[in-house]
Amino acid sequence: MEGGSGGDSQRFGKMVVESKFRRKRRRGGTTMILAGTTDTEGMMDQEEEEDDDDDQPADVLEDRKHQPADVLEDRKHRDGSIYRGTDYWSIYYRIADTNETPLKPMMLSDPTTDCRPNWSGCIVHSGCSMLQIFSLKLVSMAAPAIGDGPIQVYGFMAVRDHMDCLRNYVFNRGRDKPFIVNLSDPFILLSGPKRGFGMETPALLEYDIRIKRGDGEDDDLQLIDGAATISETELPPPYAQAYTRRIAGNYGAMNISLALLHNAIEATMHIQITEVRGSGGFNMSMACRVGQIPNEIKLFESVAIAKPCQLNKRFVLAIVKRGILVLDLKVKRSGASEEEDPVRMLRGLKAKAHSQVILPMIFDCATILVLQTAVRHRLAKVQGYLKAKKGSIR
Structure with a gap:
């Protein structure tokens, strides 16, 4: 259906109202108790907020963790139907506008005169409801899609939120640079986002991912194509876990793991290798976890480093x-045997409203610096920025 309907209107309004109601109940966010900020020891259990779901049976909560995504019906990129919609979702999220968000991370990093008691320990500037995507995983494929060679996927997945309703890519690869899926570990490495996702209102997940097969695009197979809504009312409170939504397509299905974080702020990381010791260089992989949620966010894998450098990517x-x-x-010397395990190091960083932390991670073969900048992420401030820069996003 391309036309608007009373059902769409009621559904959207109900989600927004319930979103605001639930956010008001949990405005205080989740409390993390910490002893020290440079390792993971001393982290204690999160305070559980009072919620009606606390009385739900374990099997009910488990079912809520794994559900099909709330897909918009009859909305496809390949036939252009997603751009012709006149329903509330298409209009509110400006789906016909395929531009990427111009908003960048760290826009609100500077402390202000309003900070109390001081900028480094500011308790005035609170966080807000934010969405965190942990992973994309290929969970099933139809026999024609498997073929004889490696599985190569390309296309995009993006989130549209209330900040500017433009695409904020979490995965974006062209056909000439597809991502090769390892069937023994079928996670798809995220290439974004450019900035944090606000969840003051429902967000829209937009995707068009294909499987590369032959020499031309006509030989490729559609994995998933369309859009789905993500609402605070459809995600349970964060019981120190992420939740999975499955997106099914013609030739397979993908799981997206995500969580809704209350009183959250945006953290941006830069990685710099300041010293390489020995010859041959090394390979490194990096992942992270948010609070006590056990799901990993894979930042990069098996990056070969031969000399000091700064990675040309920031992680938000x-x-x-x-x-x-x-x-x-994880770090492993180049040329090491396959039986040799990489050297692994865990470190913890505490997030504050305005902070910059430089964390050295020292290995036998290298010294690696992690620069983390944490900022508040508030709608009103961003709207002021958009108003001043409105010409740049037309």
């Missing part, structure tokens, strides 16, 4: 204010 995450961002870095 959402984390509960005063919560812990746990870094998991």
